[in-house]
Amino acid sequence: MAQRVIFRGSAVQAYRKGTAKDVVPRLTLRPIIICLWLLLAVLIAAAALAWSVRVPAYVDAQGTILPTGARGGPGGATTTAALFLSADQSSRVHAGQSVHARIGSSGPSASGAVVRVEPGVISPDAARARYRFEPGADVGRQPWTVVIVRLERSLPPAAYSGSFLTARVQAGSQQLLGLFPGLSGSVGGAS
Numbered sequence: 001m002a003q004r005v006i007f008r009g010s011a012v013q014a015y016r017k018g019t020a021k022d023v024v025p026r027l028t029l030r031p032i033i034i035c036l037w038l039l040l041a042v043l044i045a046a047a048a049l050a051w052s053v054r055v056p057a058y059v060d061a062q063g064t065i066l067p068t069g070a071r072g073g074p075g076g077a078t079t080t081a082a083l084f085l086s087a088d089q090s091s092r093v094h095a096g097q098s099v100h101a102r103i104g105s106s107g108p109s110a111s112g113a114v115v116r117v118e119p120g121v122i123s124p125d126a127a128r129a130r131y132r133f134e135p136g137a138d139v140g141r142q143p144w145t146v147v148i149v150r151l152e153r154s155l156p157p158a159a160y161s162g163s164f165l166t167a168r169v170q171a172g173s174q175q176l177l178g179l180f181p182g183l184s185g186s187v188g189g190a191s
Contacts, residue, residue: 090145
């Protein structure tokens with residue numbers, strides 16, 4: 001029996017021609033393209049803003065209120081404290097930088113400024129003998145640099161002399177992107 005073709009030749013050619021074409025879905029509507037360009041522009045502007053914005057960088061410290069703390073001055077009475085920083089952090093602290101301190105674990109807060117950074121380092125035993133400083137258990141035994149701070153708030157020396165305090169010294173600023181993990185080394189640190 002002879003083979004009989006049930007399809008017309010022109011229909012087979014049209015079918016072959018149709019399967020050779022790539023079919024691309026039409027996703028290129030004008031509103032979608034405009035929205036994607038606007039989203040890209042917003043992302044680039046946000047990245048540029050985050051690159052240029054600088055936020056304060058702080059050094060954490062522990063310290064004690066000095067017994068000779070209450071002194072009269074031109075702005076009224078002030079309180080003096082000694083802060084103890086590790087040797088590697090002391091290079092970032094200079095006279096005039098602002099300090100935010102909290103006396104005890106739930107005591108009053110006080111602001112102030114660094115008066116001076118003592119030269120050299122002292123041992124924990126010397127800090128205990130000279131300043132009556134008893135560090136927290138999490139600090140460990142390491143040499144410290146002593147930073148003398150004048151607090152703006154006047155505290156009665158009889159009640160607060162020798163009190164433990166925690167403080168944050170503003171030691172410059174850093175880029176906002178530096179706060180994100182993995183980006184801190186590539187965008188620049190504190191200045």
